[in-house]
Amino acid sequence: xxxxxxxxxxxxxxxxxxxxxxxxxxxxxxxxxxxxxxxxxxxxxxxxxxxxxxxxxxxxxxxxxxxxxxxxxxxxxxxxxxxxxxxxxxxxxxxxxxxxxxxxxxxxxxxxxxxxxxxxxxxxxxxxxxxxxxxx
Numbered sequence: 641x642x643x644x645x646x647x648x649x650x651x652x653x654x655x656x657x658x659x660x661x662x663x664x665x666x667x668x669x670x671x672x673x674x675x676x677x678x679x680x681x682x683x684x685x686x687x688x689x690x691x692x693x694x695x696x697x698x699x700x701x702x703x704x705x706x707x708x709x710x711x712x713x714x715x716x717x718x719x720x721x722x723x724x725x726x727x728x729x730x731x732x733x734x735x736x737x738x739x740x741x742x743x744x745x746x747x748x749x750x751x752x753x754x755x756x757x758x759x760x761x762x763x764x765x766x767x768x769x770x771x772x773x774x775x776x
Contacts, residue, residue: 647705653767654701654760661759662690665752681749689742689752696738697756700731 643651666687672680707727714720735757742753 641706641710643706644709647709651698651702651705654763655698657763658694658697658756658759661763662694662756665690665755669752683749685747685749686752688747689749689754690756692738692742692748693753693756696735697760700735700757701760703727703731 666682669680669682669686673682704727707724711720711724714723738757739754742748742750
């Protein structure tokens with residue numbers, strides 16, 4: 641399946657936004673570490689968590705975008721609904737697995753691993769608010 645131009649554009653926006661968000665998270669970790677080093681670590685665990693969180697967040701969005709593109713071409717509404725439901729379940733399961741791994745694995749900072757998962761939703765909502773403010 642070839643990705644539509646709009647899907648590529650949105651995926652690029654989300655990938656860039658999550659990358660910027662992860663870099664901002666690193667900056668926050670670093671600043672907190674400078675102020676309260678015992679409470680806020682800034683080490684390889686934070687870096688690994690951010691990279692893993694980035695990959696899961698962007699992969700989840702891309703999976704959703706591909707599913708929506710695929711479902712749009714299905715004429716049977718019931719089949720389309722089931723296809724989207726299966727995609728949602730798998731994507732949710734992958735995120736849940738990542739959250740568990742972020743908490744359990746000793747070489748991942750849980751906060752740094754989980755925080756990037758929220759960035760795509762925040763970006764989508766902000767873009768919606770901004771476009772609504774511009775009149776569409």
